[in-house]
Structure formats: structure tokens, C-alpha cells
Amino acid sequence: MRDWIRSLLAGRPWWMNALMLFSAYMAFVYVPWDLFMKPVAHDEEVWFGIRFTGWAAKATEPLHWAIYAAGAYGFHRMRPWMWPWASVYVGQIAVAMLVWNLVYVESGSGWAFGILSGAAFAGLAAVLWQARPRFQPASHLLRERYGEWALVTGASAGIGADFARALAGEGLSCVLTARREEKLRALASELEQTHGVATRVVAVDLAEASGADALVDAVADLEIAVLVNNAGAGYAGRFERQDSERLRAMVQLNCTAPVVLTSRLLPAMRERGRGAIVVVGSIAGRQPLPLHGVYSATKAFDLLFGEALSVELSGQGIDVLVIEPGPTATEFQSVAGEIEHRREPAANVVRLALESLGRQPSAVSGWFNWLRANVATRLLPRPLVAWIARDVIAPRIPEEMR
Ligand SMILES: NC(=O)c1ccc[n+]([C@@H]2O[C@H](COP(=O)([O-])OP(=O)(O)OC[C@H]3O[C@@H](n4cnc5c(N)ncnc54)[C@H](OP(=O)(O)O)[C@@H]3O)[C@@H](O)[C@H]2O)c1
Numbered sequence: 001m002r003d004w005i006r007s008l009l010a011g012r013p014w015w016m017n018a019l020m021l022f023s024a025y026m027a028f029v030y031v032p033w034d035l036f037m038k039p040v041a042h043d044e045e046v047w048f049g050i051r052f053t054g055w056a057a058k059a060t061e062p063l064h065w066a067i068y069a070a071g072a073y074g075f076h077r078m079r080p081w082m083w084p085w086a087s088v089y090v091g092q093i094a095v096a097m098l099v100w101n102l103v104y105v106e107s108g109s110g111w112a113f114g115i116l117s118g119a120a121f122a123g124l125a126a127v128l129w130q131a132r133p134r135f136q137p138a139s140h141l142l143r144e145r146y147g148e149w150a151l152v153t154g155a156s157a158g159i160g161a162d163f164a165r166a167l168a169g170e171g172l173s174c175v176l177t178a179r180r181e182e183k184l185r186a187l188a189s190e191l192e193q194t195h196g197v198a199t200r201v202v203a204v205d206l207a208e209a210s211g212a213d214a215l216v217d218a219v220a221d222l223e224i225a226v227l228v229n230n231a232g233a234g235y236a237g238r239f240e241r242q243d244s245e246r247l248r249a250m251v252q253l254n255c256t257a258p259v260v261l262t263s264r265l266l267p268a269m270r271e272r273g274r275g276a277i278v279v280v281g282s283i284a285g286r287q288p289l290p291l292h293g294v295y296s297a298t299k300a301f302d303l304l305f306g307e308a309l310s311v312e313l314s315g316q317g318i319d320v321l322v323i324e325p326g327p328t329a330t331e332f333q334s335v336a337g338e339i340e341h342r343r344e345p346a347a348n349v350v351r352l353a354l355e356s357l358g359r360q361p362s363a364v365s366g367w368f369n370w371l372r373a374n375v376a377t378r379l380l381p382r383p384l385v386a387w388i389a390r391d392v393i394a395p396r397i398p399e400e401m402r
Pocket residue numbers: 153154155156157158159160177178179180181204205206207208230231232233234253280281282283324325326327328329330331332333335
């Protein structure tokens with residue numbers, strides 16, 4: 001518990017922690033009380049110094065709640081959009097304090113209190129404005145933070161290829177691995193020409209029992225600083241219609257390979273006292289997913305493995321992140337045998353992963369996916385979530401596999 005509180009408060013100055021806790025208090029205690037418990041006749045809100053009372057005040061409270069909830073989350077995760085909005089909101093309070101005391105407070109000292117409190121909030125707004133670099137993603141420091149070489153599995157396509165591009169853009173040399181060697185070679189020369197980094201191509205099948213060990217042996221002379229466990233595949237369809245050999249290969253690729261790679265590359269990171277491990281999970285891992293049952297179970301495995309590891313390695317200089325994409329524009333859907341449906345660009349997933357690395361143990365890509373993963377699957381009973389998921393996914397599965 002003490003370690004959890006320490007990790008919650010780490011990485012921010014004390015005054016930002018105070019603002020985070022205050023925002024959480026407002027979002028979870030004060031504003032819900034204001035909204036649901038306070039009689040309408042007593043309700044009063046001030047925006048930019050203008051007073052709202054009764055139902056007009058009540059109507060502004062959901063916005064109030066959303067602002068404090070966003071503030072608590074934004075400080076907790078140090079999201080980039082906190083600049084300039086945190087500062088703008090506190091500036092609004094400064095104006096409100098001044099105008100309110102000058103216009104509405106009738107006692108003689110009202111103007112003095114208005115100036116003093118307005119100045120205090122204006123000062124806080126200025127400090128938040130100055131704090132912009134704290135909210136910026138630290139990803140441009142990746143090479144300095146972790147070291148020279150990144151190993152990206154599944155780099156011949158999709159999210160893995162974009163991970164390699166982004167890491168090379170940060171100046172990291174890249175080991176590119178997958179089965180299709182010609183695609184890896186094309187990407188390697190692109191990275192060398194565009195970013196001037198060194199590359200190494202290792203063609204390996206990670207669904208083979210010996211694949212992960214063969215890969216580690218092929219990079220034994222390199223100091224792997226960033227490991228991206230990205231290679232993975234889905235397999236859509238009713239379980240009883242699925243091929244058992246392909247299921248075995250998927251479990252080996254999605255679960256065993258990341259475990260073996262992490263286990264073999266971690267000791268050298270521990271010795272150097274720095275490193276990063278990214279596991280590409282999926283929002284499919286947050287719930288039972290009928291017609292994708294084994295795949296969703298492999299991604300639940302990845303999520304729990306990565307989150308547990310991030311706690312074990314906390315304070316050791318090694319950052320662990322599970323990035324959880326939703327449907328993404330890659331070869332995934334056609335490989336899995338799905339009918340193609342709405343997808344977000346792979347570059348968005350990679351950007352969020354690099355922004356979140358070192359700041360949180362897991363991150364869901366996309367606000368709609370976030371709501372699915374954090375609200376729907378937590379508030380509804382899991383069997384109900386599974387039935388809903390089956391109805392959503394069924395039209396995406398070819399008739400003969402349903
Ligand atoms: N796209 C999505 O909608 C989505 C959503 C959530 C999570 N994800 C996760 O994102 C990760 C990357 O998938 P993606 O969307 O980028 O799909 P993708 O475009 O199909 O890429 C998969 C990558 O994994 C490699 N791979 C597949 N089987 C392999 C094997 N047996 N051995 C070695 N490498 C293998 C592929 O290369 P070769 O074929 O050349 O071997 C390819 O580079 C996966 O872990 C997936 O579960 C994807």
C-alpha cells in the first residue's frame with residue numbers, strides 16, 4: 001500500500017500532487033454531493049465571476065464534474081493536453097474570485113479579498129503555464145533514458161513497423177524481426193536512410209518453440225535497451241471450428257514468446273539499471289470475447305503479465321508498459337480472418353505508447369476504447385459483457401466460422 005501511494009505521487013512536484021488530490025476530491029466527493037444532494041434552492045455556481053443560482057447552477061455541475069475528473073486524470077497521467085487547459089481553468093477562477101468579490105460581496109473588505117484571492121489564483125495559473133515541459137511526452141529522451149538498441153518483434157508490418165520507425169526517429173538502432181525477411185530488409189534500409197541508425201534483421205518464427213531463444217542468441221552481442229513484444233496474431237471464429245495447431249501457434253506467439261524474450265533480455269537490463277519493455281496487448285484482453293475466445297485470453301495474459309512485471313520492476317530503472325489498442329489499420333484483421341471494420345491508424349497507437357512509457361503500467365488507445373475497457377467492462381457483469389461482445393463481433397466473422 002505504501003509503495004503504491006509512493007508510486008502514485010512520484011514524478012510530480014508536491015504542489016501538482018496537491019492539485020491532483022484536490023481535483024480527485026472535487027470529482028469524487030464534492031461535486032457529486034453538490035449535484036445530487038444539495039437542494040436546488042441553495043445551489044449557487046460562479047463562472048468567470050458571473051453568478052448562477054437554482055436550476056441554472058445545477059445545470060453547470062456536470063461540466064464542473066467533467067473538468068475536475070479530467071484534472072485528476074490529467075495530473076495523474078501527466079497528459080499533454082493539460083497544457084494550456086489547466087492554466088486556463090485556474091485563470092478563470094482568478095477572474096471569478098476578483099469579479100465575485102468586487103460585484104457581489106458587500107462588506108468593505110470584499111475588494112481587498114477579491115484582489116488577494118484573484119492574485120493567488122493568477123499566480124497558480126502562471127505556474128501551471130510555466131510547467132508546460134512537465135506535460136510534454138518525454139519520448140525524445142528515449143535513447144538517453146534507456147540505451148542504444150531496440151528490438152521490435154513483428155516489425156514487418158502494422159504496429160511493429162511503426163514502432164520501429166518511431167524508435168529510429170528517436171535515434172535508437174533497431175533489431176527488426178518477423179518471418180518475412182524481404183519486408184524487414186526494406187524497412188531496415190528505410191530506417192538507415194531516413195534516420196541514419198544501425199539496424200539488424202533477424203528472420204524468425206516466434207510460433208516455433210525454439211523461436212524466441214534463437215532470436216535472443218542472434219542479438220547476444222547487442223545491448224538491447226528497449227524490447228517491444230509486438231508480434232502477435234488473432235484467429236477469429238467459433239472455438240470448435242478452429243484448427244488446434246493454429247491455436248497452439250497463436251498461444252506460443254502471443255504468450256510464450258514475450259515471456260521468454262523478456263525473461264532472457266531482462267537480466268542485462270537489470271545489470272545496466274535501465275531499460276524498457278513494451279508488451280502489445282489489446283482491449284480484447286479486458287473481457288471474454290466469444291468468437292475470438294483464445295485470442296482475447298492471450299491478450300488478458302499479456303496485460304496481467306506486463307502489469308505485474310511493472311510493479312516488480314518499479315524503482316529499478318526499467319519501465320514496463322502494456323499498450324492496448326482497439327481495432328487498428330494493419331494486416332491483423334485479414335490475418336485473423338475477420339471481415340474488415342473501423343480501424344485507427346497504427347501510428348496513433350505507437351505515439352500513445354511512447355508517451356505513456358515510464359508514466360503508467362498500461363494504456364488504452366482511443367477514447368472510445370478507453371470507455372469500453374474501463375467503464376463498460378467494469379460496471380457491467382462479465383457474462384453480460386460477453387454476450388454483448390458476441391453480438392458486436394458476430395457480423396465481423398465470416399458465416400462459415402460463426
Ligand atoms: N490491428 C489490430 O486491430 C490490433 C488490435 C489490438 C491489438 N493488436 C496487437 O498488435 C500486435 C501487432 O499486430 P498488428 O496489428 O500490427 O498486425 P499485423 O499487421 O498482422 O502484424 C503482425 C506482425 O507480427 C508478425 N508475426 C506474425 N506471426 C509471427 C510469427 N509466427 N513469428 C514472428 N512474427 C510473426 C508479422 O510478421 P510476419 O508475418 O512477417 O511474420 C507482423 O510483422 C499484435 O500483438 C496484435 O495482437 C492489434
